[in-house]
Amino acid sequence: MKTNLLKVSDQAQFRHRLAYDSKEVRIVIFYMPSESEIPPHTSPSRVLLYCAKGSGKFLKGEEWIQVEEGDLVACEPLETHGMKADMDMVVIATIAPAP
Numbered sequence: 001m002k003t004n005l006l007k008v009s010d011q012a013q014f015r016h017r018l019a020y021d022s023k024e025v026r027i028v029i030f031y032m033p034s035e036s037e038i039p040p041h042t043s044p045s046r047v048l049l050y051c052a053k054g055s056g057k058f059l060k061g062e063e064w065i066q067v068e069e070g071d072l073v074a075c076e077p078l079e080t081h082g083m084k085a086d087m088d089m090v091v092i093a094t095i096a097p098a099p
Contacts, residue, residue: 019092026098032056032085040082045095047075054089058082 020027030038032054040059049058055068059082060075067073075081083091 056085
């Protein structure tokens with residue numbers, strides 16, 4: 001029997017899902033259709049953005065970085081970050097410590 005297993009799959013519309021939450025770390029999965037965007041913002045925590053599927057851009061500070069499946073971008077606390085999907089994209093965001 002499998003336990004603590006989260007299946008990452010495509011979703012038909014933009015949404016996010018809290019996959020794990022504790023005071024040490026929060027993991028959120030974003031399902032982003034083509035042309036959708038998470039506007040620039042900051043967090044008091046370190047944020048790791050992992051492109052699990054598709055392609056797009058991650059904002060790190062003032063630089064938009066082109067990403068594709070398998071790419072990871074790390075943002076320091078209070079560093080501006082955001083996301084734009086060029087094609088349908090699944091992003092796993094790890095936030096530590098949880099805000």
